[in-house]
Amino acid sequence: MGAYRALDFVINDILTAVKPQQQDWVIRFHIIDELRKVIESVESLRGATVEPFGSFVSNLFTRQGDLDISVQLPNGSYISAAGKKRKQALLGDLLIALREKGVWRRLQFIAHARVPILKIESKDTSISCDISIDNLHGYIKSKFLFWISEIDGRFRDMVLLVKEWAKCHDINNPKTGSFNSFALSLLVIFHFQTCAPAILPPLRDIYPHSAIDDLQGVRADAERQIAETCAANIARFKSSISRPNRSSLSELFVSFFAKFSGLNLKAPELGICPYTGQWEEIRNNMRWMPQTYALFIEDPFEQPENTARAVSSRQLKRISEAFEVTHHWLTSYSHNQTTILAALVRPHEVQFLTQTPVRNGSYKGGRLGLMPWNQRALKSPSQMQHQHQRTRNNHQGPAQSFAHSSAVTKPHHQPSNDSIPQTSTQQHHPSKPQQMWRPRSS
Structure with missing residues (x-):
């Protein structure tokens, strides 16, 4: 396990950057309340309720993740689903009301999708929302x-890491x-x-x-x-x-990329x-x-x-190359924490990670002890893929490159309420099943 010690620190810091904090939950609850007020003003949606789903409900969203909303139509206590044409008409009514409200931007009505969706973005928070009708399946x-x-x-940590990696490589x-x-x-x-x-x-x-x-x-x-x-x-x-x-x-994490290389x-x-x-x-x-x-x-x-x-x-080939080049980057002797970070997260997250100081003395100049943002020449994922194609035949040896990176002292992590509802983050101490959050009816 010592071979992966340095990667452990990189991963922990990535998770610190992308995991939602309490304020991220507060922001999304506020958006839900704002949407509820708008929907209450739409005559054709009288009696409908606003229910989040997706990563917000599964607790698998990142700090910049979007919000999935289902407008559940009133039907007593029984399950039903509106037809596609009615969903399109109702979302059209909602679109008009949202425009009149003036607190949303980038409104986009995708009427002919498999599931009709209204995409909006909050002006105050820049959080995107996908709104659908009667999406109980989701x-x-x-x-x-x-x-x-x-x-x-x-599992949760892996999903968050993989989502950020996929966005970094533009395959999400x-x-x-x-x-x-x-x-x-x-x-x-x-x-x-x-x-x-x-x-x-x-x-x-x-x-x-x-x-x-x-x-x-x-x-x-x-x-x-x-x-x-x-x-x-x-x-x-x-x-x-x-x-x-x-x-x-x-x-x-490393074996994940090995498994799906050559997909x-x-x-x-x-x-x-x-x-x-x-x-x-x-x-x-x-x-x-x-x-x-x-x-x-x-x-x-x-x-x-x-x-x-x-x-x-065409994209499947790119996806396979992304798995392959990332696995190569994680297991190559020739790469350090700087290049590894650039292969796993988007540039703005790299900037956050390299500029945010930590208390541990083994880190110098940033969260990962990397060079300042303006002094580094980070390669994009596409550049990494081209370099990987040129050099992969010359790299041999076990997948243990992090054993050769400089030793660092594990930072002392303090408990934080980075998720609501609280879920287990320790393998041997699973939390008890908790009641899933449900919005109030109105």
Whole structure:
């Protein structure tokens, strides 16, 4: 584990930079309240409630992460979903009201998407919001990710690291043919399922069929049945662990990139199936045939939907190269903390990390002891890929480069309330299941 010690410090500081603090939660609650006031003023949305979902509910959002909002239409206690045309009309009404309010900018109505969405941004906070109608499916999937994150605290940290890395390499945008954040979370789940020993079980062991199919009838009853089933199965899995995986977060991070390097070569024949926890042959899976996607990552909660359906063949090659070059950068003897940081986070995060002082004396000139921002010549991910193509055949040796970096003293981390609701961040001290936050009805 000593070989990954320096990477541990880099990762810890990245997490410090991207994990939400209490103020980030306050800001998002304020946005939710502001949206609720606007929706109450729209006649066609009378009686509707505002419910967040996505990374805010799963507790997997970063400080700059956007906010997913579902406007739930009144239908008594029963589950129902409006048709696409009605959703488009209602979002159109909401768009008019938001424009009149004057506190939102960059309003964009994506009416003909698979799920119609209204995208807005708060002028005060620059937080983006995606608003949809009756998106109970998104809400329940978010709760599943929250429950899974309570199995092992390393899962949340890995998702946050992978999201930031994907943004750094510009592969976290389905509009341009790359991953959405849900697919990235499923990749982390799959990695934790296929480690030795496994950290997470096949998701069929948590919920034995497609959860979306069970969202019928009385909503409270359906949600309670799903939650109780998951809680019982998660407790059973945790009690049955005889040989826990004790890999450090750094080791799991490096092996994540190793596992998905060459993804474009596997994708024509193999699909990623978190439901079974295995690579599955596409030709043997009748639910996936005919296979017309560049990459298949099955949605374990809504089978056989493909969460990577937006990934294009061209972008898949770029994605595979990003995995490969990052793995090379993390395991090469020739790279230091400066170049590693540039391969993992976006420039503005690099600036924060290198300019924010820490109390530990082993760090000099910044959080990571790096050169000042204006003195460094950091390479972009694309430049790294070009350099990697030229040099990868010349680099041999074990994946232990961080063992040769200069020794640093581990900083003393103080407890902080960086997440609300509180979730487990220690492998051996999981928190008790907590009630998920639900907005008040109005």
